[in-house]
Amino acid sequence: MDIAVTGSTGLIGSALVARLRADGHHVLRLVRPGAAGPDSTASDDTASDDPSSDDTAEWDPSTGTIDLGALEGLDGVVHLAGAGIADSRWTEQQKDRIMSSRRLGTTLLSTTLAALARPPAVLLSASAIGYYGDTGDRATDETGAAGDDFPARVCQVWEGCTAPAQDAGIPVAHLRTGIVLDAGGGALAKQLPFFRVGLGGRSGSGRQFQSWITLRDEIGAITFLLERAAAARGGDGTPVTGPVNLVAPEPVRNAEFASTLGRVLHRPTTIIPMIGPRVLYGRELADSLLLTSQRIVSGVLADAGYEFEDPVLEPALRAILDR
Template sequence: HLVRLIRTPITSQEPTVTWDPDAGKIDAAGLEGMDAVVHLAGESIAKGRWTTAKKARIVNSRVRGTKLLAETLAQLKQPPKTLISASAIGYYGDRGDTILREDSAPGSGFLAETSVAWERAAEPAARAGIRVVHPRTGVVLSTDGGALKEILLPFRLGVGGVMGSGKQYWSWIAFDDLIGALQHALKNESLQGPFNVVAPQPVTNREFVKTLGRVLSRPTIFPAPEFALRLLLGEMAEGLLLASARIEPAKLTATGYTFRYPDLEGALRALLK
């Protein structure tokens, strides 16, 4: 059965475990005897400018929670066999058209540093013999949140266009394949450490924009220059929209995962139909 980890107790039939990462508190007894723990929590990086306070929330919401959870699991009498602890392709930084796999070195910049610290925070669980898996997730295609939701309105209105040079690679993943990859990681014990949760066909921003326009039957003739994006969004533009990461899902492919949506147009048509 499924047990949710929550901050505030709720009156529900659904089993829950309470915790407060900021205060370093967690109901450890409620975690005893579980088969696996999936930890994906973290402050959204796609909403709001990256002020100093916002960046602190992005880091702390990931690192503190992961460290508390990993240390707690390591001390249990009946720890889970598996901890899936989220990461992101921000780990690789801005790398141009270099093909990146799980064994590629980390990049530089805020998102890379955050991702390195995020993964490192789970080390207590790994040292205790728990299989720790880090899904490095790409740009998730969903209308409920993330980068696509943020850019969808101008494209629907016909005023979207290429961002910056348009040459930067966007490594994306359909939401259904994100869920599929997590389920695959739970079942496949040969998966360990980081694995890239991206589709096998990354595209440049120019390709992404043209495909989105074609799916929506809208023009994409209004480019967003780099200086305008930096002025409007600050550091977030550099980290999310202008950085280039050409990433392969090497481990997913090697362990036999079959993508439901391997190509961008098929994924967008299924999502936006």
């Protein structure tokens, strides 16, 4: 397959590029003018292992420019780029940066794909389970209603900006990703130093649900969706479209996550006072990250036939940490 990727230097993007190359596919990375490497994603800046091995095409959402010809005839586009939602406290300026990066980039890409003579077989556009807001103890699949907090509003705008591609008949899937677990980046990498010295633990009551997915299942699910769309273009089945919750089958409460990670690391766990995160990140961001309960499940992936490599938390953490 010929696949274009935005945000190809982040935790997810770099792993996806490596997997696609290993599987024999060709990757076109969309990069900003003058950039030494591809765009960063919403979560990380980690570079892929050999960026020179792939082709690049320029795009610049801030000016609305993109290499139109490079996108003709692709088998799929994976759009991951966007400002990190947890990079710094949510000032009004930072909130605008988060929202604008998603609106401008997704709109530019979507309208460009809609204008192609040979559009891709699918657009997989990043989103997040933040779409649902706080779901409490209620198990919520892709039919769940949107929330009304800042992350939910971001996700709604983000997904809405793919409308030009959808209106042009391009199959579009919104990748509503949960907490991606990997030792090399993301939330787990930030937690590990504290847990390794016995200072990690639950946040607040610990009863809030966390919906998680390992990095290898995140990449596995994305490649599964790409392959499904390519097969559909060849007349075999139909592509998966609409919202797709990229989460493992078993969400866990925050206290269970903390105790499981402590057990895997053979370290005690404690209670994390919220005063520290609130001082560091501001109350709104800290509470959104640590106290929001999201019991999200994925009906779409299960119905499509995707088989998780890491469906259960403790074996997943042991595999990630080689324990």
